[in-house]
Amino acid sequence: MSTPLGNQLYMTVAMSNTSLKDRINDALKTAMRSREKERVAVLRLVMAEFKRIEVDERIEVDDTRALALLDKMVKQRRDSEQQYRNAGRDELAAQEAYEITEIAVFLPAALSTEELDQIIAKAIADAGVTGARDMGKAMALIKPQVQGRADMGDVSKLLKAKLG
Template identity: 65%
Template sequence: MASELKSTISNAVKDAMRAKAKDRLGVLRMVMAEFKRIEVDERIELDDARVLAVLDKMVKQRRDSAKQYEEAGREELAATEHAEIAVISDFLPQALTAEEIAQIVNDAIASTGAAGMGDMGKVMGVVKPQVQGRADMGEVSKLVKAAFA
């Protein structure tokens, strides 16, 4: 099944070309190239869930890079990373609030019958598909650990 999100991004590339939005076009082409690389390497066609996972990973990589650039005093490079995050984030679903994430985590713990840290993998397995692209997985992991503490 072809990804609706991928075709939306493909159309955004065309719109950026027409609008002569060079910076946005560059980021969108980079995203499309990553999709193509995965499809060729794995001989698959990406579905929406996988497209979301790729976008989520790209945002995370840019956040990490921006943080490192800021720590090194390279504000212009950090600004570039933040601009790329903004473009990629346009295609991610609305971010979840802390309360919504906590509710998802609590529901997952209840549904899996998790009793301690040994069950964290089970809980994360239930939580991850629900929050993919809508929350920072590092923060979600901290919430799950806190729930067991």
């Protein structure tokens, strides 16, 4: 499992102006040196996903895309964790929860409800949205601001409530 030393080293690396992909790679190297098997496995999964995207799409994964991928990985693991808990497979649910915590270290801090409300209100005003049928215009403005910092399903519900 994660050690305080590993997280402290990550935070030191995170303060520099390196890309998210590089920070994850550095954390992987640190975890390998510290012989943190579980953490190494999770970080290798993340790096493999980055590499898959780079090979399939012939692009270099930038911070925006990396955030989207990490957000997607956390969401998938939350769904899996819930399914395992419902099936009574607590050991598998615990593994998913551990992976979520390791991946979430690299995501920006979650937005507060007040911050989210402000972003949604500003997007509604900027896009000139008047009803639920124009929701896509507002979501296009909101998504880049909240990616990795809020669940898009929750954002959509809040936006729909404000418009409805």
